Amino acid sequence: MKRWATERQLQDLLCELVRIPSISGSAAEREFPKAVAGLLSEMPYFREHPELLRSHPAEDGRELVTALVRSKRPTSRTVVLLSHFDVVEIDCYGEWQEHAFHAEELTRLFYDRPEALPDDVRADVESGNWLFGRGVMDMKCGLAVHMSMLERAADGEFDGNVLLLAVPDEEVNSVGMRAAVPVLTAMAEELGLEYALVLNAEAMHRPAEDDSIRYLEKGSIGKALPGYLCYGRETHVAQPFEGLNGNYMAAEITRELELDASFCEEVDGYLAPPPTNLIQSSLMTSYSVTIPYRAVAMFNLLMLEKTVDELVAPLLGVAERAARRIEERFAERVKRFASLGGADRPDFKVKVLRYEELLDIANRTFGEAQVKLAIAAAAEQLPPGADDRQAAAAAVDAIALLCKHLAPMIVLFFAPPYYPPISSRNDPFVNGLADRLSEYAKERHGMELRSNSHHGAMLDLSYVGSEEAAASVRQLAADMPLWGERYSIPFEAMEKFKVPVMNLGPFGKDAHKWTERLNRDHAFGKLPDVVAYCLKVVFEGANGEK
Ligand SMILES: [Zn+2]
Structure with missing residues (x-):
């Protein structure tokens, strides 16, 4: 029995994740990995394979979580599903602060007090199609969707391996992702994995104000x-x-x-x-x-x-x-x-x-x-x-x-x-994948899904290896005080971790503001279906034919 399959179940999972007030640097951020591991450990698959569900310490003791579901048909082809679980502060919520982490309650409160909301927000509240709360879009929705993909993977839906990676500290220094890169390269060796794609699920970057268009991104800004x-x-x-x-x-x-x-x-x-x-x-x-x-x-x-x-x-x-x-x-x-x-x-x-x-x-x-x-x-x-x-x-x-x-x-x-800036915009595999996803989104959901070369915010995808990143290391090391002592970037591991990247996330508005909100229809209905289709396309021919 799947726990995270229906729209209702996904929303419940998201609300459960949002309730943990994992502000970057807080005690709750340190506790968060245990909660995720706890939820995943109840999957029959991880009861059978507890060794594939792991926590790894970053340099300051904060932990990241990895959870690998292997395909029933043996293959090395693996997709990494990346998300971060820290969120930004909630001071800006003012009088609503105590409700910031109770998404359904906050959404109801907003509905009851439309006069206290900016015009554009009020219109969204009244549509009933938006969920408010700190972290709903940035980016616990992405994590919830990825957890549901693990469940589908365990159910045998995909012909490749799915590796969930959830990290802390994306909003500040990316301590989590910088620690994750050597972890992933070591796991590839240990478990015989070949990474075909790192798929992030940050809320899509919205270059146009047209609410009907959805975007995926082939990289992120540096x-x-x-x-x-x-x-x-x-x-x-x-x-x-x-x-x-x-x-x-x-x-x-x-x-x-x-x-x-x-x-x-x-x-x-x-x-x-x-x-x-x-x-x-x-x-x-x-x-x-x-x-x-x-x-x-x-x-x-x-x-x-x-x-x-x-x-x-x-x-x-x-x-x-x-x-x-x-x-x-x-x-x-x-x-x-x-x-x-x-x-x-x-x-x-x-x-x-x-x-x-x-x-x-x-x-x-x-x-x-x-x-x-x-x-x-x-x-x-x-x-x-x-x-x-x-x-x-x-x-x-x-x-x-x-x-x-x-x-x-x-x-x-x-x-x-x-x-480091990163983009797979010149990678024929990623371009082909993006085209397939656009076609599928149109046919299946009547949704216009466009591609952008870069996500407009800094994402952890930056630490997936690239030539440009390696070229920057010398100058950076020379002109950054305390390089290697207080701060470093795992350029050596990044060299071994040159994997195509893509961001395919929910539709939200007002990240880092008190009006942060998530479009429910897209997040719990269309998005999981398109992400699952994305995995299927990546795994096509994963069993040696290709
Ligand atoms: Zn984020």
Whole structure:
């Protein structure tokens, strides 16, 4: 007897998964894998094969779950069904917060209070076809659908192996997926698996506002987090022209890079969004009347095909233009001040360096041992619970402090996380598969299913291996402080894990907002059928004929 076959059963399963408040970094996120493993372990298949249902620790002890159902007809051909089970915070729910994880209840409450909802949301509530709640679309629906595929696989529906992979921390640093890649390559060897496709089930990316069109994606966008450490000159506020304010330097960098469309790539008609500032702060730890002469700015930068190597030159260009502007503007202000009777000041130059160059100068000037000590001392002074961004900035800052003779300077570095862009848009197998799925969706469900080259959000699919990713590793390792210590990407395992990718997920709206909602008809009716068809197409000829 299947437990997750009907629309009602699937909705119940989803609501059960949503009830676990697995916000990234929370205790519930740590507990979640046990709940999934618990549900799966009740399947007769896993009672018979408990060794194929496993939990694996990531570097920080959070766990990921794998569950393999082998085909009755022996084959190595395997599809990986990927999902993440962490969700984002719920502060934005305000008065509704306590109901955020009770999807059916929250949906009812919204129905009873239409006047408290934005217009477009009210229309959806009244249609009765939407389920609200944190995680319903992003992305516990995907996990529920994948669990139902395992059940169908155990029932003998597919001629290939189905491997479910559910990971934590997708919304923050992808700790789970980065740990999963070596796990999957080891399992392939141990169990004789050949991965034909990694199928993710994140809610589809909606480039058009037309609600009737559905999309699948052949990849996902990449993301880097370039940072600029701005090291000016210290001075008392009463003699500001003796120094250079780091906060001002950071402001000029933001002015230069914010929403700069020259960084936007276009592929197959899909245009990546421009960079935007995520962090801009002083590195002074306390208030004083010394100007904040050290500051940092970090930017979200999205890529479709560019490697880190290709980003460095334009990012240095930003720093150079900001440096020239800082010099010019400072000179102007000095002149104006002098015209009023203030003291004149000589001009200065702002140096622009990459992190690797700064580190090299520091090592040659002070010796590697002293540089290491300085970085370690800075790490110790971090507040408890400091994240990877703070740690990266503190490391660059420590080295810049050693090399203060170079100031004023701007140092370009990369902070975690890094998501390599990935797309199987040039893979004939994936293109053929996408066409078959579109035809099937039209015939069977009257549904228009279009293909996009990239999903517009960062997905864990980024860590499925690709040439571009490998090409980025050298530059990234060189210019990312604490690389290999606090943060790393399993590029070696990714090299061995070059598998075509696709995202085929539910239709939802307002991810990461309090109005996050899932279209029920599609999620529990059409989507599971199309995903099952997708598996059947991938497994065609899986028994040696091909
Ligand atoms: Zn997600």
